[in-house]
């Protein structure tokens with residue numbers, strides 16, 4: 001398992017409800033209060049209000065804590081839905097397998113003979129998670145990206161039609177070029193295993209591994225891994 005050294009420890013993020021800027025820890029306190037001030041972003045026009053239970057979940061890179069998000073997820077959605085969301089926003093490169101680990105049980109994106117012992121992702125969040133629960137996510141068992149997740153808040157709103165929403169997310173970390181110190185725009189997929197390989201536009205053509213191995217710098221804990229470009 002390659003453990004990458006983080007280049008940067010701390011990043012600020014922006015609260016999507018009020019625009020406030022906070023670090024990861026302060027943000028937790030902030031959004032619990034801010035969510036109360038912004039109880040629902042949709043006027044509820046339903047004749048009979050339907051209660052939806054929402055979990056606020058902190059997701060962060062396991063070894064790369066500068067990448068983090070607070071998301072609000074309906075408790076009655078499937079693990080598969082959360083998997084899709086994480087893939088779209090943060091990790092998907094070439095359709096690798098993924099898994100959640102909750103209470104030492106593994107929930108895997110695709111079942112087959114080899115993973116007989118594991119469970120599928122067709123479980124409701126409310127059946128396997130509760131307030132305070134920490135759990136783990138892994139994308140791509142070959143060149144894995146590990147995420148840590150924690151249910152940090154829970155509330156009910158009158159809205160039956162919610163999808164997963166980002167409440168706050170880290171601002172893109174600025175990393176300097178290993179050679180010249182300018183802002184890095186690429187990262188070498190080979191050198192990134194050891195936490196190096198950040199290069200700027202000017203130094204890119206001279207990178208020792210060749211330009212073909214360079215990937216764009218993107219705001220994700222999968223930056224520089226496999227073929228991850230942050231694009232569809």
Ligand SMILES: [Zn+2]
Pocket residue numbers: 015016017018019020030031034
């Ligand atoms: Zn706010």
Ligand SMILES: [Zn+2]
Pocket residue numbers: 093094095096140226227228
């Ligand atoms: Zn890949």
Ligand SMILES: [Zn+2]
Pocket residue numbers: 177178179180181182199200201202203204
């Ligand atoms: Zn440079």
Ligand SMILES: [Zn+2]
Pocket residue numbers: 188189190191192197207208209210213
């Ligand atoms: Zn390299």
